Amino acid sequence: MMEASLIVRPVIVLLCTLLLLSACGHVEEMRSARQEQATEFNQRAQRAFQRGEYQTAAALYQNALQLDVAIENVNGIAVNTLNLARVSQVMGQPALAQSYLDSLLKDQALHYAPAHLAAAAVQSSLLSLQQDDEAGAGKWVEQAAAYCASDCTLGGVIDNARASIALHANDADTALHWSERGASENRNASPLEYANSLRLAASAKLLKNDADAALHLAEEALAVDKSMGLPEKIRQDLLLAAQAHEKLGHAEQAAQCRDRAGRIAAASVK
């Protein structure tokens, strides 16, 4: 007993010393002042975007991008270029958004992470679809899926993009397939994309004349979008619900939903 304790004690002391040394030996990743400044611009831009101040957000992302380019921070360049494309898209400048995305997708000099390229490709696909270029949208979404191999969190977004393309082509079955797959992937990952999946599924159900199911999906999407406070999404949910009510013969409720959607549009808050 005595001998055992004599052995255990030095072992414990040795372990504690090693633990202490390993803790002290931990080296914090050093970041330059410019990189910290770029991060600060990026964070301020994020907050501006969340408040709907898109012009300010764009200017701040530009500042962050400029600094990242100057110190050749490849991740920062990709992140801020994607963000600028997104802001331009929200501000109704699809051509500018596409030019930002092209600068990433067609860059021969720098090698970006596949996750960033997947994000750029899926955004390109959605932009093409907005301009009724279904072929272009299909090409980019396949490209996005190819980039999104491992460690990629964009699977649900790509599913939703595919469902959107199918809906554009009035292919209700395919749209329903991708939107349901997207919903199951996004349920615990991203409320924004989950609501998107629900909305797409509702539209597919409407195409299939299943207004009752469409109404339920639209109402669920509405609850999610309200919890996130996204006016445009809430408006779209209400319009979908109005369509479902109309198909169900509830003219009064349909009118109410349209009236509510109209009020949100009149508020002009994006």
Next chain:
Amino acid sequence: MKLSTYNQRLLTIEKRTRRFMLGAVGVMLLVLLMIAIQQDYFHRSTTIYFFTPNAQGLSKGMAVKFVGFKVGSVQDVSMQPNATVRVKVALDDEYVHLIGQDAKARLIKEALVGESVVEIIPGSQQVKQVTHNSVLAFERGQDASTVVENLAAQLQPILGDIHQITSSINNPNGDVQQTLKNLNQATGAFRETVHQFTQLGASSNQKLDGAYGKFDKALDRVNSSLETLDKSIPKLVEKADSTLGNVQSATSDIKKMTSESATEVPALVRNANALVQDGQDTLGGVRKSWLLNGLFPQPEEQALPVDGYVPPKTLP
């Protein structure tokens, strides 16, 4: 295990415990000694007093300074039966010989922002130095708010004067308005007279006397107007003089105040900057320390979420 070995181990443990206890007692004594030094228990001091009508701005522990050096502290602030406030001050013995019985205690603020201190204003060198239980005279120094109050008090009569002058100018029955009216009438009459005089000169010399009469009257009125003007101008000049005097004294006060604070404000700003920088450095250091760095992850550049939804054509 043998009994002798066991006893030996017990003895060793006892010896170690004793050493530990002695060490602990030693450390405790050292700490007590340091506290005593910090609290000035080994410092010889002389107690003096001063009295004030109220204790505003005075507190126990407040620094007492003499020509910019800390020479003691306020030990106690207590109210007396006659509702005055007695302030007990402990002065370091090494400075007592510099402070005469006729020295004054003054409550001042060293900077625009910050704590007040009691400043000892030296008396004459010939007078005997303060002794134990001496009583000093007390006065309150002017702080920023008092200076501003004084300034406001000085500006008030100036504004009053300006108001009086403008109302006097605007008053239709006032001197200035009446003078202007008289002048107006006089020039009207003069113009008429000249006109008549021309007519008279052309037609007849008979009416010349009447014209001269009117001309005389007009000149009289001009004279009376000028007299009134003569009377009112000195009054106006006097008022303007007093106004200018007030403005001058206010300006000198402002100049004094700004020159007094000119040296303090930049230092204050520099100190605040240094303080903020120190705070940032400390926080940075704490964040980087291995015990806490897990709690403060380094911020990263964030990407906005991709919105994978394009409304179908059927939705407006």
